Amino acid sequence: MIRIDNVSILLGGFSIESLNLDIKKNEFVMVVGPSGAGKTLMLEAIAGLQRINRGRIYISGRDVTELTPEKRKVALVYQDYALFPHFTINENIRYGLRFNPHCDESYFSHLVDLLKLRNLLQRFPETLSGGEQQRVALARSLILNPDLLLLDEPLSALDPVFREEIQDYLKLLHKEGNTIIMVTHDFGEVLSLGERVAVINDGRLHQIGKVEDVFYHPLDRTVAGFVGMKNILQCYFSEGYFFNDKGLQFRTDHSSNSHEYSFIGVRPEDIQIFPSDPGDGFENIFKGAVRSVHTKGLVFEVIVEVGETILIAHLLASAMMDMHINRGDRVFLGIKARGVHLF
Amino acid sequence: MLSNVYFREKWFSLLMGSFLIAYVVIPLGGMYLRADWNIVLKTAADPEVISVLWRSIWTAAAATGVIAIFGTPLAYFLARNEFKGKSILEAIIDIPIMVPHTVAGIAVLMTISPKSPIGSFLVSIGLEPVNSSLGIVMACIFVSIPFYVDSARDSFASVSPRLEKASRLLGASMLYTFFHVSLPLARKGIYSGLIMSWARAVSEFGAVIIIAYHPMVAPTLIYDRFATFGLKYSTPIAVQLITICLVMFMFLRLLAAGRVKAPRGGIILDKD
Numbered sequence: 377m378i379r380i381d382n383v384s385i386l387l388g389g390f391s392i393e394s395l396n397l398d399i400k401k402n403e404f405v406m407v408v409g410p411s412g413a414g415k416t417l418m419l420e421a422i423a424g425l426q427r428i429n430r431g432r433i434y435i436s437g438r439d440v441t442e443l444t445p446e447k448r449k450v451a452l453v454y455q456d457y458a459l460f461p462h463f464t465i466n467e468n469i470r471y472g473l474r475f476n477p478h479c480d481e482s483y484f485s486h487l488v489d490l491l492k493l494r495n496l497l498q499r500f501p502e503t504l505s506g507g508e509q510q511r512v513a514l515a516r517s518l519i520l521n522p523d524l525l526l527l528d529e530p531l532s533a534l535d536p537v538f539r540e541e542i543q544d545y546l547k548l549l550h551k552e553g554n555t556i557i558m559v560t561h562d563f564g565e566v567l568s569l570g571e572r573v574a575v576i577n578d579g580r581l582h583q584i585g586k587v588e589d590v591f592y593h594p595l596d597r598t599v600a601g602f603v604g605m606k607n608i609l610q611c612y613f614s615e616g617y618f619f620n621d622k623g624l625q626f627r628t629d630h631s632s633n634s635h636e637y638s639f640i641g642v643r644p645e646d647i648q649i650f651p652s653d654p655g656d657g658f659e660n661i662f663k664g665a666v667r668s669v670h671t672k673g674l675v676f677e678v679i680v681e682v683g684e685t686i687l688i689a690h691l692l693a694s695a696m697m698d699m700h701i702n703r704g705d706r707v708f709l710g711i712k713a714r715g716v717h718l719f
Numbered sequence: 720m721l722s723n724v725y726f727r728e729k730w731f732s733l734l735m736g737s738f739l740i741a742y743v744v745i746p747l748g749g750m751y752l753r754a755d756w757n758i759v760l761k762t763a764a765d766p767e768v769i770s771v772l773w774r775s776i777w778t779a780a781a782a783t784g785v786i787a788i789f790g791t792p793l794a795y796f797l798a799r800n801e802f803k804g805k806s807i808l809e810a811i812i813d814i815p816i817m818v819p820h821t822v823a824g825i826a827v828l829m830t831i832s833p834k835s836p837i838g839s840f841l842v843s844i845g846l847e848p849v850n851s852s853l854g855i856v857m858a859c860i861f862v863s864i865p866f867y868v869d870s871a872r873d874s875f876a877s878v879s880p881r882l883e884k885a886s887r888l889l890g891a892s893m894l895y896t897f898f899h900v901s902l903p904l905a906r907k908g909i910y911s912g913l914i915m916s917w918a919r920a921v922s923e924f925g926a927v928i929i930i931a932y933h934p935m936v937a938p939t940l941i942y943d944r945f946a947t948f949g950l951k952y953s954t955p956i957a958v959q960l961i962t963i964c965l966v967m968f969m970f971l972r973l974l975a976a977g978r979v980k981a982p983r984g985g986i987i988l989d990k991d
Contacts, residue, residue, distance in 0.1 A: 425884050446890045458885040462903050475890030520889065 377401040377555060378422075378524055383431030385414075385421055385579075392418060392579040395431070399524075399557065399572075404550045406570030406587070407559045408602065414579040415559040419526045422557070423452045436523045446475065451517030455529040457509040459501035465512050466497040472520045479519060487515045490552075491545060507538030511545060518549065525549070527558040531565060543568060563603055567591070575599045594719055597639060605641035605717065606688045613637065618718070622684040627659040628716040637718035646715030647689035649678060650708040651699060658710035662687070666705045669696075676701075680709060750958055759955040768940070768956055772963060775937040778852055779920035782859035783867070786916055790868045791909070795901065797868075798875035813865045820862060820925025827861050828930050854930040859920035867916040874908020875901060910975030914968065921964060 378399040385392040392414045399405050407415050420426035422433060424445035432441045440448045459468050469488070473479055488494050491511040501509055510530060517525060530546070531539045546569060550556055560566065566573050566587055574584040575598070583595045594600035600608055609620040613635050618626040626640055648654070654661065664682035671677075676696045678689045687709060691701070701707065762768050797809065815823060831838045831848040841848045848854050878901055886896040902909070924938035932939060937960040945953035 420884075423888055425887070445884075445887045446892070450888065452884070452888050454881050454885070456879075456881065458879065458881040460882060460886075460900060460904075471886070471891075472889035475895075516885075516889065 377436055378557075379432075379434040380422070381432045381434065383418075383421060383433065384429050385417055385426060386429050387417060387426070390414065390417065390579070392421070395579075395581055397574060397581070397584065399555065402550070402553050402555055404546075404556045404558070404569060404571045406566040406573040407557060407576055408563060408566050408573055409561065409576035410602075411561055413561075413576045415561075415576055416528055417579075418576070419452060419528050419557070419559055422524070423450045423526060424448050425452075449520070449523040450526060451520065451522035451524070452526040452528065453510070453513045453517050453530055455533050457501070457506075457513040457533075459509055459512055459516070461501055463500075464497065465493060465499055465501065465504070468501065468512055469493070469497075469515045469519060471516060476520050479521065483521070484519060487518055490548065491515050505538065506534045507541050510534065510538070510542050514545065514549065518554070523555065525554050525556045527556060529560055530558065531560070531562075563591075575602055577602075592717065594641065594717070596719060600639070600641040600717070600719060604643055604645075606644045607642040607647070609640050609642075609685065610638060611640045618716070620685060624662070624682060624685050626711075626716050627713050628718060629713045630718050639719050641717040641719060642687070642711060642715055644677065644688045644690040646711060647687060648710045649680075649689050649691055649695075649699065649701065650710060651705075653708050654710045657712075659713035660709075660711040660716065662709045662711075664707060664709060666701055666703055666707055668703055669701060678707075680707060682709065747961060750954060750961070754954050754958045755951065758952065759958055762952075762955045763959060768959070771935050771940045771956075772937050772959065774852060774855070774934060775921050775960070776963070776967075778855045778936060779859055779917050779923075781856045782863055782920045783913055783917040785856070785860055786863055786867045787913060790864065790912075791871060791902075794868050794871035794912075795875050795897070797872045799880065812868050815862050816865050820923065821929060823861050824858055824926035824929025827858050827926065831857055831930075850931045850933055852931075852934060855927050855934075855936055858926040858930045859923050862923050862926055863916040863919045866919050867912040870908045870912030870915060871905065874905035874912070877908070878904040907975065910971070914971045914975065917971075918964065918968060921967075 378397070380395055380397040383392065383395045390412075395418065397405075407418065409415055417426060421428050422435075424440065424443060424447075428441065432439055434440065435448060435450065440450075459465075460471065463471065469484065473484075488497070491514060493508075493511060493515055496504060496508060496512070501512065504512065527546070531542055534542060543565070546556070546558070558565075558569065570587050572585060573587050573590050575582045575590065577598050583590055583599045590599065591603050594603050594605065597608055609624075611618045611620045611626070613619075618628060618637075618640055620626070620640070628640070630637075648658070653663075662680075662682040664680040664687070667679045667681050667686070669676055669678050671693075672690075674693045676691045676693060678691055678701060680687050680689060689709060691699075793812075797805065818826070828849065829835060831841065831854065833839055833842045833849065838848050841853075846853055848857065882900050882904070883896050886900045887893070891899070922938060923936075924942065927936055928939055928942075935943065937956065941953050941956050941960065944956060
């Protein structure tokens, strides 16, 4: 239903190169990538706010490449909500109806109730919380019944409480039949919301697929780093094992065509730490020394030297308290074969 | 203790700053105190004075109107676009602030005098560019441009382009977006630019007398009375002009502030 066909954009020193993307009706697609990867640029190009240098964009079978923004039936909700400060919430939500009078009153009522905005209608945006403003921005966009809803980091500017609330609303809106493309830099949001995910970096699409597929089978280093594989080691295959360049030996679930791969990736949460040899239960057991320990909220990041290889493991605060791990301690690391990913 | 330090700093800065406030208030206030009110009342009824004051007001307003019509698109363009030579363009707009006003008058006169191509064109269509109200308006436009354009530009720049994009996506045309989003949100700076521009024009003397000593505007008449009859007879008109200006100034400022606040109660634009 949405087809982005070989689209290229050049803007100053910034570019998107030959982007291809197909999105079905009522899909919830996440576009993820670091800041400056070209995500917002891509959304604005789909919406018609940004000229494209090459390629075509099709929405619901229509070629919209040459259409102005207002004719595309695309809604875009910004991270900073972009509500009109001089209009009430009621006027904000109804703004689009001035140009599309065919939209009916019952849908307005439906949206206002769905997004719990009834009590806010007479207020001005300035007096609303971030979460409330985001809900207004969603209602304002959806009232025109767009073919496609684009969300530009809708959760980034919100407090954690509102973040969860808006996630629930987004799920609700998706259930109502909306087709959504949402941009984010946080893979955590992808895990809780998306059906499919596209990873973009430096203006290039690195991988697109079902969230689980991308999460477990990243195709390259960039994607692996983005889905949280902090341990990425260059490796080669020999006699049934993978070896990294420092000679460390890894056992994996993969056996066929293993010569194709040149990196292994391990998530820090898939590495368990033990004070003594855990024995059975792990296909990979390494002995090492703790180099440093950092706190990341309620998770501790433990950096361990195994020979010349550095491995990063995550430990919950409670486990950390029990084990009293300090710098210089000798520890054992256990990694299951299925925790070792190849790409 | 901390509050004590804060208190002292506050009063120190106020004390230092009050020198400049006094610098404005004492001379102007002194004029009211020392004016001969019999003569003030008499000149207030003088038809010549009345017509001169009225000419001052409307020529300044006309100049401001012309600047608003051409200056608003220019200000918007400057606020929304980055390009090579932008600073040069902005410097050109600010030149009238720096040029001595008599020089500004001479420059405008050379451009619109009947001997020049533009001046002869104006004459050919029946207009009289020199020694006329038209000439006064043209002189005022020159000196007032930067006051409006700079203020409007800064104001437009403070309106997030995302609001305009949001409006476009909701179906509004570019023009509708400009008049219903950009312009209303920039109105504070626009009103203030209009006021400053009008105030500059109504007080212009140097550029005006080069182009039109007659018909007179208030500053010219005040100078004329001062040169002919002395301080005693120029002060009353000065008092009247200042009174009119102050009243207009306060009225417009209130209007500007009120427009933002009154009809919609509590908008962000006007927190103070």
